Amino acid sequence: MKKDRREFINTCFRFAAGASIIGVAGVLANKSVKGDYLWQLDPTKCTQCGRCATSCVVTPSAVKCIHVYDMCGYCDLCGGYFRPNVKNLSTGAENMLCPTGAIKRTYVEDPYFKYEIIDELCIGCGKCVKGCGAFGNGSLQLQVSHDLCVNCNECAIARDCPSDAFKRVPLEEAYQFAGFKTNKKI
Amino acid sequence: MKKIFSIFSLFVLLIIDFAAFAQTQRFPRPEFESGYTQPVASMPEPRAGIFALVDVLLLIAALSLITWFIHRKRSRTGVVITSLFSIVYFGFLREGCVCSVGSVQNVVLALFNPGYHIPLSALAFFVIPLVYTLFFGRTFCAGVCPLGAVQDVFLLRPVNLKKWLQKVLGLIPWIYLGLAILYAATGTDFIICRYDPFVGIFRFNATFFMFAIGAAFLLISVFIARPYCRFLCPYGVILNLVSRVSKNHLSITPASCIQCKLCENSCPLDAINKPVEVKQMEGKRSATRRFILLGMIIPALMIIGGWVVSNFHENLAMVNSKVRLANELLHFDSNTMKESLEIEGFRTSGKTKEELYLESAAILKQFYYGSWMLGAFIGLVFGLSLAGLTRYKYREDYEPDKGECVSCARCLKYCPVESN
Numbered sequence: 001m002k003k004d005r006r007e008f009i010n011t012c013f014r015f016a017a018g019a020s021i022i023g024v025a026g027v028l029a030n031k032s033v034k035g036d037y038l039w040q041l042d043p044t045k046c047t048q049c050g051r052c053a054t055s056c057v058v059t060p061s062a063v064k065c066i067h068v069y070d071m072c073g074y075c076d077l078c079g080g081y082f083r084p085n086v087k088n089l090s091t092g093a094e095n096m097l098c099p100t101g102a103i104k105r106t107y108v109e110d111p112y113f114k115y116e117i118i119d120e121l122c123i124g125c126g127k128c129v130k131g132c133g134a135f136g137n138g139s140l141q142l143q144v145s146h147d148l149c150v151n152c153n154e155c156a157i158a159r160d161c162p163s164d165a166f167k168r169v170p171l172e173e174a175y176q177f178a179g180f181k182t183n184k185k186i
Numbered sequence: 187m188k189k190i191f192s193i194f195s196l197f198v199l200l201i202i203d204f205a206a207f208a209q210t211q212r213f214p215r216p217e218f219e220s221g222y223t224q225p226v227a228s229m230p231e232p233r234a235g236i237f238a239l240v241d242v243l244l245l246i247a248a249l250s251l252i253t254w255f256i257h258r259k260r261s262r263t264g265v266v267i268t269s270l271f272s273i274v275y276f277g278f279l280r281e282g283c284v285c286s287v288g289s290v291q292n293v294v295l296a297l298f299n300p301g302y303h304i305p306l307s308a309l310a311f312f313v314i315p316l317v318y319t320l321f322f323g324r325t326f327c328a329g330v331c332p333l334g335a336v337q338d339v340f341l342l343r344p345v346n347l348k349k350w351l352q353k354v355l356g357l358i359p360w361i362y363l364g365l366a367i368l369y370a371a372t373g374t375d376f377i378i379c380r381y382d383p384f385v386g387i388f389r390f391n392a393t394f395f396m397f398a399i400g401a402a403f404l405l406i407s408v409f410i411a412r413p414y415c416r417f418l419c420p421y422g423v424i425l426n427l428v429s430r431v432s433k434n435h436l437s438i439t440p441a442s443c444i445q446c447k448l449c450e451n452s453c454p455l456d457a458i459n460k461p462v463e464v465k466q467m468e469g470k471r472s473a474t475r476r477f478i479l480l481g482m483i484i485p486a487l488m489i490i491g492g493w494v495v496s497n498f499h500e501n502l503a504m505v506n507s508k509v510r511l512a513n514e515l516l517h518f519d520s521n522t523m524k525e526s527l528e529i530e531g532f533r534t535s536g537k538t539k540e541e542l543y544l545e546s547a548a549i550l551k552q553f554y555y556g557s558w559m560l561g562a563f564i565g566l567v568f569g570l571s572l573a574g575l576t577r578y579k580y581r582e583d584y585e586p587d588k589g590e591c592v593s594c595a596r597c598l599k600y601c602p603v604e605s606n
Contacts, residue, residue: 013431018320021428025313028296033303036238047534049527059391069224073213109220119228137211147230150281150389153288153308154376159507162531168302175229 037168039155043141043178045165048126048133052142055160056124062148063124063157065102065117068177071139074112079135080128081105081115097127119145138179146174238307241276241284245311245330248272249318253325255595256436260605262595269329269339277332282385286311286326287333287421288378290363291370298371315421319428323435327415327425327592333384334415337407338594344454345409352456353571355417360567363420364560365502372552374506378420411454415592426589436586436593440605443583449600450584457590458597461581468578476576484569491565492558499557503550512546515539 041052041063052063076089081103086095091105102121106114117140124142132140158166169176248268255264276285284305289312296304315326329335347355362378369375379385386392387400406413415422429435438449438458449458468476495502503509511528518529532542586597 010431014320014433017428017431018317021313021316021320024293024297025309028293028304028309029306031296031300031303032306032309036233036235036305036307037303038232045535047527047531049531051527057385057389057392057396066227066229068227070215070227071211072215073211074216075213108222109218112216112218114222116225117228135212137213143229145230146232149232150283151233152283153292153379156380159375159380162526162528163535164507164531171232171235174232177227 033170036151037170038144038146038151038174039149039158039166040144040169040174040176041142041157041161041165042167042176043129043138043143043165045163046126046129046142047163047165048130048142049162050125050127051160051162052157053123053125055157057152057156058148058150060122061124061157062145062150063142064119064122064145064148065124065126065129065140066143066145066175066177067115067117068139068141071137071179072115073137073139074108074114075136076111076113078105078113078115078132080132080140082131084131097131099123099125099127103128115140141177143175143177238284238305241280242307242310242314244275245314248330249314249326252329253318253322256325256328256593257322257434260440260595260598262599265329265595266339269335272330272332272335273339276330277336277384277388282332282382282388283379284308284311285333285382286315286331287419288376288382290421290424291366291376291378294367294370295373299373302373315425316428319425319432321433322593323432323588324422324425324429324592325436327422328594331415332388333382333419334412334592336384336387337403337412337414340404340407341411341454342408344411346451346454346456347410349456352416353575357567357571358417359420359423361564362418363423364563366420368502368553368556368560369505372503372506372549372556374503374549383414412592416455416590429591430589432588435588436591436595436598438584438586438597439601439603441603443585444603445583446602447584448602449597452597452600453586453591454596455590455592455594457587457592459579459581459585459587461583462579465580466578480569480573480576483572484566487565487569488562489565490561491563491568492561495557495561495564496554499553500550502557503553506546506549506553508542509546509549512542515542 053061056062081097082089082095083097089095093101096103100121100123102118102123104116104118106116108114126142129138129140129142132138155166248271252265252268255261255268276282284307289308292304292308293312295302296309315330318326327334329338366376366378369377381399383396383400383403385400386396387404392400403414445461450460452458504513507528511532514526514528515532518525586593
């Protein structure tokens, strides 16, 4: 008799627990999304503070500078490549703005130069992005590189970002460039 | 061919858009004469969405497998094998994300924040272990959770803690859970993920802080069974509650207990309840008095807890970046202080100070109510565990404590009874 009562109470609680699990699952399944959300930064909000280079749980950071070639002016005096007030426009290390030398400058035709980012060297500090945005077209933009990003539940850079530029984006909008709409389907 | 086409279409698009570009760009894109082909901006693709489904399927497979090992095969070796698989896949390969422990926060954020859409995989990782626990006990903890599994395989020299210490430390996960819910509900932070001790080890590269606490936990878990699971894990306490009413929990003996006492000290988690020798019922009078007393103590504890924690709601809210920024701006003096990156970022965002102050006031208000609820919750947990200590339990056989037991199957081999 005693045992039966205990079992009965247990069964009641079990059904209550089961019902609440199903309830929560049902409510949330309605507003859930298929597939993962990804972290991406909004270049229009980014202030190039340099924290992307240090706050990421991955070293070197999963944030990289991506060159949107369609926006590039192919300038000889590139604000993203050269330090301010350089004496001669050469590829000497003393002239470079990038602390890791991750930008490759190649001659195309007079007076244009092509700038490429070497992803392996880029640490995502955003120095070149700041320079290009200040003096050029803003074709260098910081973006989360999704092959490197481990997609933390809560992005460590988003937590430290002073300009609130990080947000969760759906898979279809994995890259968010400012001033240029990508027509490549991902 | 496809590539050529995409470059070509890009080029066409560019010509169409050129007028618009020329207005916004300082230096228009040059017209090359040397036949230069422009490279496409590198956009490495993210992990395909199908893999989220693979994660969920593997979770279900691992859970079914370990439940089968525990309940049917009664084999500890099977549990170890599944543990190793979980450590390798959910730990090292998936680098500790997505995990059920952290998914609590996604669920809370989705419940409180209408703008956040929870990924289906995170929801599945929250719900599926709960369902299994409701039927079979905490088989998820036994070896599917990579955090539990990595501690379990390190347990080489188990030392039993004093009972009172276990009870006191066992209250910490409730507080941790309450805090995690408060911070997730206000959209402030995911503290469970932030202070996840093992993710640093699973990822090989993490900050020194993350790595250090992970190493410390592993060192402790050589002697003390599953320190994170028992004394910190916020998901564990939810599973603990569900497991108490589970339908088919693991039993130590396959048939009926002969009270040989062989399993008595086999549990490293101290989750085996001993039989009570004499059936001694509490008098009706004393039981009534105890009931009334608890009925007064528990609400009192809840009110005291709520009041105490709500006094600290401003301190709790300082974790929120908006509140912190508003506070910083309020005390900012441009003559003597250097502008921090936060203030610089705020200035360029174009938001006014008043907007920010209003926002942070709203968040403070959320924290005020939230901290009352958190305090009341902590008071309730303290009161109920007090009530649990005074409750009289009668038991004839050696049984696992359905709440605390993680079904690691260590005790099974101590039982000499053959199944019939």
